[in-house]
Every structure is written in structure tokens, then in C-alpha cells.
Amino acid sequence: MKISTVPVQADYKPAVKEIHVLWMTTGLGCDGDSVSVTAASLPSIEDVVLGAIPGLPKVHLHNPVLAYEVGDDFMKWWHLAAEGKLEPFVLVLEGSVPNEKIKSEGYWAAMGTDAKTGQPITTNEWVDRLAPKATAIVCAGTCATYGGIHAMEGNPTGAMGLADYLGWNWKSKAGLPIVNVPGCPVQPDNMMETLLYLLYQVAGLAPIIPLDDQLRPTWLFGKTVHEGCDRAGYYEQGDFAHEYGSPKCLVKIGCWGPVVNCNVTKRGWMDGVGGCPNVGGICIGCTMPGFPDKFMPFMDAPPGSAVSSFASGIYGGIIRSLRSITNRTVNKEPKWRHAHAELTTGYDPKYYGDGSTK
Amino acid sequence: MADVLTNSKAASKTPQSGKLVEMSWDPITRIVGSLGIYTKIDFEKKRVAECYSTSSIFRGYSIFMQNKDPRDAHFITSRICGICGDNHATCSVYAQNMAYGIKPPPLAEWIVNLGEAAEYMFDHNIFQDNLVGVDYCELMVKETNPGVWEKALKTEAPHAKEHGFKTIADIMKSLNPFEGEFYRETLQVSRMTREMFCLMEGRHVHPSTLYPGGVGTVPSIQIFTDFLVRLMKYVEFMKKVVPLHDDLFDFFYEALPGYEQVGQRRILLGCWGSFQDPDHCDYTYKNMDAWGKKMFVTPGIVVDGKLVTTNLVDINLGIRILLGSSYYEDWGDNGEVFVKNDPLGNPVDRRHPWNQTTIPKPQKRDFGKNYTWVMSPRWYDKRTDDYLALDTGGGPIARLWATALANIVDIGYVKATGNSVKIRLPKTALKDEAEFEWKIPKWSNAIERNRARTYFQAYAAGVALYCCEQALKLVHAGKTETFTPFKVPDEAIGCGFHEAVRGVLSHHLVIRNKKIANYHPYPPTPWNANPRDIYGTPGPYEDAVQNTPLFEENGPDKFKGIDIMRAVRSFDPCLPCGVHMYLGGGKVLKEMHTPTALQGLSKK
Numbered sequence: 001m002k003i004s005t006v007p008v009q010a011d012y013k014p015a016v017k018e019i020h021v022l023w024m025t026t027g028l029g030c031d032g033d034s035v036s037v038t039a040a041s042l043p044s045i046e047d048v049v050l051g052a053i054p055g056l057p058k059v060h061l062h063n064p065v066l067a068y069e070v071g072d073d074f075m076k077w078w079h080l081a082a083e084g085k086l087e088p089f090v091l092v093l094e095g096s097v098p099n100e101k102i103k104s105e106g107y108w109a110a111m112g113t114d115a116k117t118g119q120p121i122t123t124n125e126w127v128d129r130l131a132p133k134a135t136a137i138v139c140a141g142t143c144a145t146y147g148g149i150h151a152m153e154g155n156p157t158g159a160m161g162l163a164d165y166l167g168w169n170w171k172s173k174a175g176l177p178i179v180n181v182p183g184c185p186v187q188p189d190n191m192m193e194t195l196l197y198l199l200y201q202v203a204g205l206a207p208i209i210p211l212d213d214q215l216r217p218t219w220l221f222g223k224t225v226h227e228g229c230d231r232a233g234y235y236e237q238g239d240f241a242h243e244y245g246s247p248k249c250l251v252k253i254g255c256w257g258p259v260v261n262c263n264v265t266k267r268g269w270m271d272g273v274g275g276c277p278n279v280g281g282i283c284i285g286c287t288m289p290g291f292p293d294k295f296m297p298f299m300d301a302p303p304g305s306a307v308s309s310f311a312s313g314i315y316g317g318i319i320r321s322l323r324s325i326t327n328r329t330v331n332k333e334p335k336w337r338h339a340h341a342e343l344t345t346g347y348d349p350k351y352y353g354d355g356s357t358k
Numbered sequence: 359m360a361d362v363l364t365n366s367k368a369a370s371k372t373p374q375s376g377k378l379v380e381m382s383w384d385p386i387t388r389i390v391g392s393l394g395i396y397t398k399i400d401f402e403k404k405r406v407a408e409c410y411s412t413s414s415i416f417r418g419y420s421i422f423m424q425n426k427d428p429r430d431a432h433f434i435t436s437r438i439c440g441i442c443g444d445n446h447a448t449c450s451v452y453a454q455n456m457a458y459g460i461k462p463p464p465l466a467e468w469i470v471n472l473g474e475a476a477e478y479m480f481d482h483n484i485f486q487d488n489l490v491g492v493d494y495c496e497l498m499v500k501e502t503n504p505g506v507w508e509k510a511l512k513t514e515a516p517h518a519k520e521h522g523f524k525t526i527a528d529i530m531k532s533l534n535p536f537e538g539e540f541y542r543e544t545l546q547v548s549r550m551t552r553e554m555f556c557l558m559e560g561r562h563v564h565p566s567t568l569y570p571g572g573v574g575t576v577p578s579i580q581i582f583t584d585f586l587v588r589l590m591k592y593v594e595f596m597k598k599v600v601p602l603h604d605d606l607f608d609f610f611y612e613a614l615p616g617y618e619q620v621g622q623r624r625i626l627l628g629c630w631g632s633f634q635d636p637d638h639c640d641y642t643y644k645n646m647d648a649w650g651k652k653m654f655v656t657p658g659i660v661v662d663g664k665l666v667t668t669n670l671v672d673i674n675l676g677i678r679i680l681l682g683s684s685y686y687e688d689w690g691d692n693g694e695v696f697v698k699n700d701p702l703g704n705p706v707d708r709r710h711p712w713n714q715t716t717i718p719k720p721q722k723r724d725f726g727k728n729y730t731w732v733m734s735p736r737w738y739d740k741r742t743d744d745y746l747a748l749d750t751g752g753g754p755i756a757r758l759w760a761t762a763l764a765n766i767v768d769i770g771y772v773k774a775t776g777n778s779v780k781i782r783l784p785k786t787a788l789k790d791e792a793e794f795e796w797k798i799p800k801w802s803n804a805i806e807r808n809r810a811r812t813y814f815q816a817y818a819a820g821v822a823l824y825c826c827e828q829a830l831k832l833v834h835a836g837k838t839e840t841f842t843p844f845k846v847p848d849e850a851i852g853c854g855f856h857e858a859v860r861g862v863l864s865h866h867l868v869i870r871n872k873k874i875a876n877y878h879p880y881p882p883t884p885w886n887a888n889p890r891d892i893y894g895t896p897g898p899y900e901d902a903v904q905n906t907p908l909f910e911e912n913g914p915d916k917f918k919g920i921d922i923m924r925a926v927r928s929f930d931p932c933l934p935c936g937v938h939m940y941l942g943g944g945k946v947l948k949e950m951h952t953p954t955a956l957q958g959l960s961k962k
Contacts, residue, residue, distance in 0.1 A: 025392075026385075026414065026415065028415060028416075028417045029440065030390075030437055030439050030440035030934040031440035031441065031934050032437070032439075032441070032563045033440065034390070034440070035440050035441045035563055036562075036563060038484065038488075038545065038548065039549055039552050039562065041549060044545075046536050046542060049536055050536060050537075064387045064388075065389070065390055066388065066489075066535070068387075068388075068492060068497070069387065070383050070385075070387050070388075070918075071382065071383035071384055071385065071386070071387075071919075072383075074387050075385075103720045105720060105722050106685060106720030106721040106722060106723075107720065108415070108416050108720065109392075109414065109415050109416070110392075110414040110415075111385055111392065111414065112385070113382070113384055113394075118723075119722060119723055120384075120723060148437075149434060150417045150437075152434075154421065154422040154424060154425065155417075155418055155421070155422045156418040156421050156422070156718055157416065157417065157418060159417075184564060185440060185563055243841050243843060244569050244571070244572060244574040244840070244841040245466075245574055245575070245576065245577075245839065245840035245841040246576075247576045264561070268556075269556045269560070269561040269562065270549060270552055270553050270556055270562070271553065273553040273556045273557060274553070274556025274561045274562070275556075275560070275561065276560050276561060276566035277566075279556070279557075279559075279566065279574070279575055279576070280560065280566075280567040280573065281560040281561070281565070281566025281567040281574055282566070282574070283566075284433055284566075286564075292430075292433075296427065296430055297426075297427035297429055298429070298433050299430075299569070
């Protein structure tokens with residue numbers, strides 16, 4: 001029932017009525033991104049699936065961790081999409097893409113069974129079948145985006161990120177580049193918010209998603225851990241932790257916050273609770289394309305931090321001592337707050353009777 | 359019939375008559391990881407005749423861990439699992455503590471215990487009610503057993519007063535995915551418990567504040583208050599959930615006589631113990647038996663209802679990693695022996711994780727030969743010379759069983775009695791104090807695995823209450839150290855024993871030249887989801903499903919395999935660490951020229 005003639009989003013008819021989200025967890029991963037997303041509340045999965053946000057098309061989520069269906073009933077949606085009969089859909093990939101070319105038979109990662117050969121259908125085959133048909137592809141987590149842990153030095157599977165596999169200039173049939181939401185695992189609300197943005201875009205309510213050159217949403221990954229960190233003030237004052245468990249800046253014991261693009265310190269992990277360095281965890285750079293190799297060994301100070309923390313030690317030391325003088329001052333109440341018989345606040349009383357004359 | 363079955367010990371159990379129909383489910387959904395279950399079903403006898411469990415992902419942790427700085431081990435191994443990553447991080451830290459010869463300050467141990475308790479509360483909660491629960495929801499029951507649904511409509515819930523649902527059908531409705539009221543409530547509770555985890559360990563699922571030697575968490579009064587307030591809400595929630603699940607599960611025994619056989623197998627349970635007591639645990643191998651027994655969940659191996667051992671040294675030395683049907687080359691006589699004797703002088707087997715060499719060999723899936731990336735962990739029982747296919751029961755049933763029989767734990771909120779475990783939950787805002795008692799059940803089956811999970815949620819809350827009190831005592835006394843400095847030795851070995859949410863977890867570490875020379879984590883699901891080993895012994899899922907009668911009312915054409923799903927999901931499968939079910943439209947084997955699933959088996 002309309003109560004007004006002013007156009008609002010609730011009356012909006014999205015450009016598409018229904019959209020499917022095909023969420024593949026069979027990259028080389030740990031399913032941590034799916035699990036993480038069940039922790040999201042801004043928005044939550046049920047907000048999106050049950051239509052609690054105005055303007056969106058009806059969303060059908062096909063994720064193996066949450067699906068009602070099993071086996072072939074579940075795989076049906078993948079086959080329909082591959083045949084071009086599921087329109088439109090967003091493909092979400094979780095886990096890194098193995099290199100299936102480096103061996104003569106078998107598989108590193110697969111989902112479902114090929115009816116003709118009786119062999120598993122590899123994740124790579126699914127990507128090859130689905131990528132040309134998808135309206136958008138989103139990579140959830142650092143494995144799918146850049147390869148992550150399973151692509152570290154010495155790995156036997158030749159794992160990589162999806163952009164390494166499809167090409168960094170890949171574009172969907174709708175003209176969209178791959179959208180990368182890194183994180184190991186992905187921060188819950190970062191992932192759901194990106195999905196929500198894309199749904200708005202598909203619905204015709206938002207312009208093309210703004211991405212940086214690593215294909216990350218700019219509003220989420222434009223700042224560093226350090227810029228949002230609770231402990232950044234300690235760094236500025238040259239006050240460093242030398243052991244874990246200290247509330248001071250963690251740079252000297254392995255934190256990479258100053259050079260890592262991630263919003264976890266600002267956003268927290270769940271609804272503001274948690275977030276690595278704020279709680280006492282060194283930042284190991286898990287949202288970065290260079291993760292993990294370029295950050296190891298994790299518990300040593302980053303090589304570049306010696307110079308900057310030395311400079312901050314000198315400069316910050318002076319600032320800190322000056323501030324502590326001021327701090328002592330502002331920690332004292334002004335002198336006019338007392339229970340004495342005279343008023344010393346600076347107010348000039350006119351009607352206090354006999355006792356208040358000057 | 360393929361040789362693989364006639365050669366196996368399992369063959370004798372297999373019914374051989376009637377037309378067998380291939381049915382497979384791949385992937386099995388509502389679990390974490392890639393599991394496939396391939397079966398042959400005798401629809402005349404309404405029984406599963408054969409079952410094969412397969413996993414379709416290989417990543418190679420024990421390979422790329424080599425030559426890395428051992429201090430990186432917990433950061434890397436956390437990533438083995440996206441739901442219980444913190445259990446891996448914790449277990450790795452335990453193994454590192456042993457290797458470096460350090461003991462964290464007590465407050466660090468309480469903080470780790472609080473994190474782990476929150477993890478059990480979260481993970482069992484979301485798995486039980488958002489994943490397993492769907493197998494018992496209105497939609498599913500109507501689709502698979504309309505008769506049972508009719509009965510549920512008429513059956514009053516015995517504990518309606520405690521949980522507010524008048525009939526069993528009301529409970530089932532409430533479990534419908536996304537739309538059910540209880541489904542959505544448990545999703546919220548799973549978020550709150552993860553916040554509790556983040557308060558202690560920074561973030562979920564891969565924690566950021568765990569280190570060998572302690573934690574980086576700043577132990578302010580605030581984090582314990584924030585934890586405790588949420589914990590008490592969970593305690594109140596559990597006073598509703600325990601009676602609710604008791605009503606639901608008891609109803610299945612009543613509605614479907616014989617349901618106790620679903621997912622039933624011989625009682626072969628393993629539990630590696632959980633929650634260290636900082637007053638006793640020093641992480642030395644020498645004292646491992648003593649401090650292991652002081653854990654707030656007692657380690658133990660239960661065979662046919664009897665407790666074989668609670669000694670972590672015995673548990674450690676009995677572990678064997680067998681091959682058989684998996685895609686690896688045998689390291690056999692060529693593999694390097696990294697650890698000949700343990701620090702007590704006992705010989706260590708070549709097939710022990712300390713001495714394992716992982717050599718992946720990708721190949722075609724062939725159910726007559728090799729069909730999965732999961733190896734076959736076994737526990738060698740020297741009394742009988744058996745390689746036991748222990749299962750973890752999804753975690754809780756083994757934990758409660760071992761703890762109950764060992765009769766050691768008593769921390770006020772939880773207490774073992776010899777044949778049960780009592781859990782005391784204090785008064786909360788709207789509910790009085792309550793006591794729940796988990797009694798050792800008659801069977802190790804699907805329903806009892808699920809029931810134990812609910813009781814263990816309450817158990818974990820009880821342990822959390824105790825640990826929170828202990829932690830606050832230290833904070834109030836100003837004893838706020840949370841980290842012990844250490845040096846990585848040139849050469850060392852270590853092992854960690856822990857309970858991941860779904861069961862036993864061990865990490866074995868060998869250090870040479872300050873680098874990792876060998877590292878083998880053994881998570882719970884390989885214990886449950888493994889294939890037939892070199893002796894032909896099937897893995898626990900295979901064994902449990904092979905024994906399962908079918909109660910589903912649908913015939914082969916519309917068959918959902920719900921009883922098989924319930925059997926498998928009761929183990930809390932989680933296979934980033936290895937398994938998939940695929941419903942292969944029902945093919946009669948004799949008439950089949952092998953287009954799909956059980957290729958290899960049907961050749962003969």
C-alpha cells in the first residue's frame with residue numbers, strides 16, 4: 001500500500017527479477033570463506049536471501065555448505081548454468097585454482113561426476129564452462145584471488161589465483177572484470193557488502209563497481225591496516241612492543257600493518273569485535289597478493305620496519321615526552337572545583353545575598 | 359562382484375542377495391569440504407550393501423611445510439580447515455611448545471581454553487542446527503517420510519515447557535532452512551559465540567593472537583566481561599536446546615522402530631583430550647601421560663565400550679598411517695626414518711606420523727583400486743594385533759564417552775561419574791539453575807552422535823565458565839603475563855594432541871637446522887572418511903553406511919538417501935582436511951555397462 005507519490009527504492013522493479021549465486025568451494029581452499037560469510041551481519045546472508053533489503057532481485061544462493069539439496073540435485077544448477085539455461089548468475093569462487101596440466105591423469109580438485117567417463121569433473125573444467133556465461137565472477141578469499149597459502153613456495157599442485165588462470169584483463173559478458181575480495185579468510189561483512197553492491201549493480205541501482213589494479217573494491221581496501229589501527233598511536237610515539245601480549249605497536253615483533261591493504265582494524269572482525277592487531281595479533285598480510293611467502297617468517301620484524309621504526313623512535317620519543325607533560329596537566333581538574341566557602345570559578349554573582357559580596 | 363570386497367574383512371557383513379543398485383551422492387552438501395559417498399543399495403532388503411567414501415581435493419600441507427621456519431607452523435596449518443582452523447593453530451602451538459621446551463604463563467592457557475570453548479560452542483551449534491538440523495526439518499521429513507511427519511503432527515513434545523514448541527512437528531518446522539525460527543536463532547547464536555572467540559583470539563576462523571609461548575591477547579577486564587555476558591546468554595540458550603534435541607531424537611526411535619541401526623557401527627572411539635590445565639601441563643613428552651590426564655576432556659580410546667587407555671604416550675605410539683586405496687605412493691622402506699625412538703626411548707614405527715613421507719600420485723578414480731585423496735589412519739592395538747579403524751564419532755560422543763569412563767574430571771560445572779557426565783548450568787536471566795546428565799548410550803549410531811553434540815555444547819559452556827573464573831582471578835591478582843620468550847632449537851621433535859570440533863587432532867613436528875624437516879597434521883575427518891586400507895578394512899563412514907537399514911519411504915526413483923545422509927552427517931564430516939555423495943539416478947548393476955560412478959567395481 002503506497003502512502004506517498006514520492007518514488008522510493010521499495011517500489012523499484014530491479015532490472016532482473018531473479019538472480020542465482022553459484023558459489024563454488026572446490027578450489028584448493030578450506031571453506032573458511034563460506035564459514036566466514038555465515039558470520040556476516042552487515043548484511044547477513046538471510047537478509048539477502050529473504051529479501052530484507054529493498055531494490056534487490058530475488059536471490060537464489062547455491063552454496064554447498066548451506067544447500068538443502070545434495071549430490072545431483074545440487075549439481076543440477078551447475079549443469080544448467082553451463083548450458084546457458086540459468087540466466088543471470090554470479091559465480092563465486094572460493095579456493096585457489098590448481099594447475100591440472102602438470103600431471104598426466106587424476107585431479108587435484110573436482111566437483112561432481114562426469115556422466116560419460118565416471119570421473120570427477122575438475123574445478124578448472126567448471127571454471128572453463130561457467131566463466132563465459134557468468135554475469136560476474138567474484139573471488140572470495142586470498143586463495144581464489146591470488147593463490148594464497150596453497151600457492152606458497154614448494155607446493156605440489158601449481159596453485160594460483162583465478163586472475164592468473166583466466167587472465168588479469170578478463171571481462172565477463174556484462175563487461176565486468178573479476179572482482180577480488182581477499183582475506184584469509186575473507187572478512188565476513190567485506191564479502192557480503194561486495195556481493196550486495198554487485199546485486200545492486202545487476203539490478204540497475206549502482207554504477208560499475210570501483211576496483212583498484214589488484215581488482216579489489218576500492219572502498220574496502222584503499223587504506224592500510226596501520227591507518228585504522230588502535231595501536232598506530234604507539235607507533236607514532238615510537239613506543240614498541242618487544243614481546244607478544246603487550247598493548248603497544250607490534251611492528252618490531254612481526255606486524256606488517258603499515259604496508260598491508262586491509263580494513264580489519266577499522267571494521268573489526270564481527271560487528272566491531274576483534275580485528276588482528278587491535279587484539280594482539282601481528283598482521284601477516286593475509287589480504288595481499290604476496291601472501292604468504294613475502295611475509296615469512298611471520299614472527300620476525302618486517303625488513304623495512306627497522307628504518308621507519310628507528311626514525312619514529314627518535315621523533316616519537318620527543319613527542320611522547322612532551323605529550324606526557326601535557327597529559328599530566330590535562331589529567332588534573334581545574335582549581336576552581338572545591339567545597340570552600342568562596343566561589344572561584346570566575347563568575348561574578350549578583351544575587352547571592354550577604355555571604356557572596358566581593 | 360569386485361575383488362576389493364571379497365578380499366575385505368567387510369565382505370562378510372555384506373548382504374549378497376537381491377538386485378543391487380548404484381547410488382551415489384557427490385558432493386555431500388551441508389558439510390565443509392568435498393565428500394562423495396558411493397553405494398550399492400539392496401532395495402528389496404532396504405539396506406545399503408556397499409559404501410565407498412571419496413574426497414576430491416588435494417593441497418599438500420605436509421609437503422610445502424618442509425624447510426619453513428617452525429614458528430610459522432600454526433599460521434600455515436590453521437588454513438587446513440575453514441571451520442576449525444583455530445583447533446589446528448592451537449594444536450600446532452602445543453607441538454611447538456614441546457619442541458621449544460617452553461610453558462606459557464597460566465593466563466595464556468586460560469585464554470586459549472576460552473577461545474577453544476567458544477569454538478566448540480559455535481561450531482557444534484551451527485553444524486547441529488543449520489546443517490544437520492535440516493535433515494530433520496519439516497521440508498525434509500515430508501519429502502522422505504510423510505508417515506513420520508503425520509505422526510510428528512500428533513506427537514506432543516515432552517519438554518514443551520522448557521523449549522516452547524508444543525509438538526515435534528513444531529520443532530521440525532522451526533528447523534526449515536532460513537525460514538525456520540530456530541534455524542535463524544541458532545545462526546544468531548553462532549555469531550555471538552564467534553564474537554566470544556574473537557575476544558580471546560582476535561578473529562575467526564584463522565585466529566591472529568596465538569603464538570608458541572602464549573598469546574598476544576591483552577588480558578583486560580573488559581574482554582572477560584564481554585565474554586562472560588555473552589556466555590551467560592549461551593547458557594540460557596542451552597537450557598532450551600538440550601531438551602529440544604532430546605525430544606526430537608527420542609521421537610525418531612519411537613516413530614521408526616529399528617532406527618538405532620542407522621549409522622551404527624562397532625564402538626571404536628578415539629578422543630585425544632582437550633583443555634589444558636596450566637597447573638599441570640608443562641608440555642614435556644616425559645610427563646605427557648600425567649598432564650594429559652589432567653585435561654578437562656580426558657583423552658582415551660574406547661573399544662567395545664571399554665576404556666583401553668587414557669595415556670597420551672600410548673595413544674601417540676599407536677598411531678599408524680596406512681595406505682591402500684588412496685592416491686599416494688608408499689614411502690615404505692625407502693622413506694626416511696626421522697624419529698627412531700620417542701624421548702622416553704620407546705621405538706617409533708615407520709608408519710607413525712613422525713616418520714611419514716607424503717608422495718602424491720594423482721590418478722584416475724577407480725573404486726576397485728584407488729579412489730580418494732584421504733589416507734587411512736589407524737590405531738594399532740597391541741593387545742590384539744589389530745589396526746583399528748577408530749572413529750571420532752564427530753567428536754562429542756567420543757569425548758563424553760572417554761571422559762565418563764575415565765572418571766577423572768571434576769571442575770564444578772562438569773563432572774565425570776564413571777558412567778555419565780554431569781553438567782551444571784547456573785541461573786540465568788529467565789531460567790533457574792539446571793543440571794543435565796549425558797549417560798553412556800547403548801549404541802554408537804547416528805542419533806547418539808547427534809545427541810552427544812548437543813550435550814557437549816553445554817559441556818563446553820561449563821568449561822568456559824570455569825576457565826573464565828580462573829582467568830579473572832589471575833587478572834584481579836595482577837598476574838597478567840601471557841607470553842614466555844623462547845628460542846628455536848637446532849634439532850627437536852614435538853607433538854600436539856587436541857580435539858578439533860569434530861574429533862581427534864594431532865600435529866607431529868620434526869625440526870632440523872632450525873627448519874621444519876617433517877610435519878604431519880592428522881585432523882579428525884581422515885580418521886572417519888578414509889577408504890579401505892591395505893588390509894581391506896573400510897573406513898568408518900564406509901563401515902557405518904554399509905550397515906545401515908533404509909527407512910525412507912521413497913523407492914529407487916525418488917530416493918533421497920536421507921538415512922545415509924543422516925548417518926554420514928552425524929560424524930560431522932569436514933573435508934577440507936578430505937570427502938562427496940552423488941545420487942546416480944538408480945542403475946541396476948547387472949544390466950549396466952558402467953557409464954558412471956562405481957567404475958572399476960562394476961567391470962567384473
